Amino acid sequence: MSEVLLSGRLRFLSLGDLFQLLGGNNSTGVLNIRSTYAPNSGVIYFEKGNPINASNGPIQGMEAIYSLFGWCDGSFEFLDQPIKVAHVIKKGRMEIILDALRMLDDGEIEKLGPPSFEEPSLIRTGMDKVGEIEGIKVIKGPFVNYAHILEEEDYADGESIVKQGGHGKWIWVILEGVVNICKETSSGLLTVARIGEGCFVGTITALSIREYARSASATTAEGHVRLGLLDTEYLSREYSSLSPDFKMLLLSLDARLRQVTDLVVALSIKGPLNEKLMKGKKVILKKGAPEKKAYKINAGELCVLGESKKGPLTLLSLQQGDIFGNLPFLDLGHEPGSASVMASEDSSVDELNALFLQEEYERLSEVFRNLVFNISTYIFMTTRMAYHLHEKR
Amino acid sequence: MAIFNAKDRVIECKLVYYGPGRGGKTSNLEYIYKAGKKYAMSDMVSINTKGDRTLFFDFLPIGLGKIRGCDVKVQLYTVPGQQKYSSTRKLVLKYVDGIVFVADSLEIRRKANVLSLKDLQQNLAAQGEDVFKIPLVMQFNKRDLGDKDIPIMPVDLMTRDLNSKLNAPVFEASALKGTGVAETLKKCLVITLQNLQKELKWTE
Numbered sequence: 037m038s039e040v041l042l043s044g045r046l047r048f049l050s051l052g053d054l055f056q057l058l059g060g061n062n063s064t065g066v067l068n069i070r071s072t073y074a075p076n077s078g079v080i081y082f083e084k085g086n087p088i089n090a091s092n093g094p095i096q097g098m099e100a101i102y103s104l105f106g107w108c109d110g111s112f113e114f115l116d117q118p119i120k121v122a123h124v125i126k127k128g129r130m131e132i133i134l135d136a137l138r139m140l141d142d143g144e145i146e147k148l149g150p151p152s153f154e155e156p157s158l159i160r161t162g163m164d165k166v167g168e169i170e171g172i173k174v175i176k177g178p179f180v181n182y183a184h185i186l187e188e189e190d191y192a193d194g195e196s197i198v199k200q201g202g203h204g205k206w207i208w209v210i211l212e213g214v215v216n217i218c219k220e221t222s223s224g225l226l227t228v229a230r231i232g233e234g235c236f237v238g239t240i241t242a243l244s245i246r247e248y249a250r251s252a253s254a255t256t257a258e259g260h261v262r263l264g265l266l267d268t269e270y271l272s273r274e275y276s277s278l279s280p281d282f283k284m285l286l287l288s289l290d291a292r293l294r295q296v297t298d299l300v301v302a303l304s305i306k307g308p309l310n311e312k313l314m315k316g317k318k319v320i321l322k323k324g325a326p327e328k329k330a331y332k333i334n335a336g337e338l339c340v341l342g343e344s345k346k347g348p349l350t351l352l353s354l355q356q357g358d359i360f361g362n363l364p365f366l367d368l369g370h371e372p373g374s375a376s377v378m379a380s381e382d383s384s385v386d387e388l389n390a391l392f393l394q395e396e397y398e399r400l401s402e403v404f405r406n407l408v409f410n411i412s413t414y415i416f417m418t419t420r421m422a423y424h425l426h427e428k429r
Numbered sequence: 430m431a432i433f434n435a436k437d438r439v440i441e442c443k444l445v446y447y448g449p450g451r452g453g454k455t456s457n458l459e460y461i462y463k464a465g466k467k468y469a470m471s472d473m474v475s476i477n478t479k480g481d482r483t484l485f486f487d488f489l490p491i492g493l494g495k496i497r498g499c500d501v502k503v504q505l506y507t508v509p510g511q512q513k514y515s516s517t518r519k520l521v522l523k524y525v526d527g528i529v530f531v532a533d534s535l536e537i538r539r540k541a542n543v544l545s546l547k548d549l550q551q552n553l554a555a556q557g558e559d560v561f562k563i564p565l566v567m568q569f570n571k572r573d574l575g576d577k578d579i580p581i582m583p584v585d586l587m588t589r590d591l592n593s594k595l596n597a598p599v600f601e602a603s604a605l606k607g608t609g610v611a612e613t614l615k616k617c618l619v620i621t622l623q624n625l626q627k628e629l630k631w632t633e
Contacts, residue, residue, distance in 0.1 A: 062436070128471060128472065130474050131474040131476070133520065134474060134485060134517060138476050138517055140516050141517060142513075
């Protein structure tokens, strides 16, 4: 297997920077790029520091390189690999970089990155066909590190991986293929998410000592799927070494995901919404406010109020032990940037040391950090789907 | 911050020509490229950004000698003036080592000069750099137009406008003809390398 020489996030080191770095180093190898927002990964071949060929799905060569400059967020890996592809790119790297950036600024290259809820791409990705598998965009995760995989398992098309309500503490990472996450509803099985390479099946709650039922969802393979079974014992050990606040945060994130998923189900089967949640509560954190702090809830009832184009939508409720506020390392698409928090009169909250939480996040092992990143991506995408359904309601 | 390529023993430093659109940044670079073609290590890259072209090339100036056994390679860039080219500007200004500010001597460009200098200060600040600390040379370009009865600003007025606080070395130039171009570049290189040595606490 080829060796990973360099890896990281495009948010930190952009493609332009990478080109210069690999160029200055006269590197030969393959640059793989993956974005949560793209259906396929991108590949650029370098020989002695110069790009010679590339692909982005069906697009090849120069055009593929330009399109990849639009990936502002994502992860990359540079592999030490002999190059066998045709040498089709003749332009120098600096010209490519400067030309690509001009095209990006002139709007000639489509920008892929953290989407805003208002983005019209929602329609383009076909989110309006919730329930029909083809319509839902596949979520992808960061590159898979094989270090903690115990076993590989293969599933055929349509085969069930996890049943709703079943018990089990396994967590898998998807190595190949697409997995559908479904919910049993009164009007049949509803696909709430499609997840692909680098995403996880199973949640962090499974690592806590609590008795755990797969409340979340049933999952089935779409086409051939290969999963990697993770060393849960290793992950459990890491989980138990975390601070109480961080554990609380993880469980609170899981609870958020469960609630927004339930919201999506309620919206799509046109079931009742929990509009009473807002009653008797006052806004304590306004959407878009420059909130820097994070809080944990000691008492009372709070709720997170989002906003679709149609108007306000109560996303979820928060209780004692839940965490809210500004957690800059997680992008949920909730408060403080995109949602408000309301609280009942009897609520009491304590400020958390967000810096400690962030430091703890950075110290997590790669696989654990990916798990956490994964939950926040699910929450983001599910919230986005809820808004879209709300607008159509 | 210059890039050290330990493998090839080369220090790459980056000089950026900044200034209002059509003020002569590209003329400077074109002249340098033509005059010093034998030292150029790459073709000149020219990107058609609207309002102003973006140019790039790198060269190995002779006479600079080696620093600690390393050759010094210089990358020269111009920056597109238009606001919307933020991605290009960000990349070009990242790790910049020295700046040549090309001011336009035409009277009607007085305001454009000041705005561009302010813009430079902001864009540098966004990269964590300070316009007062970074090696900077000021060039008052298009001086020759005065001979053709086109209204140009006197040097002391331009100095007051642009250089009263900066106190940067100033050169008068006519970049189209090449007058003052080499002097400007040379001065910028010298103070950039001096600054690098100071920053890295090197003593000769």
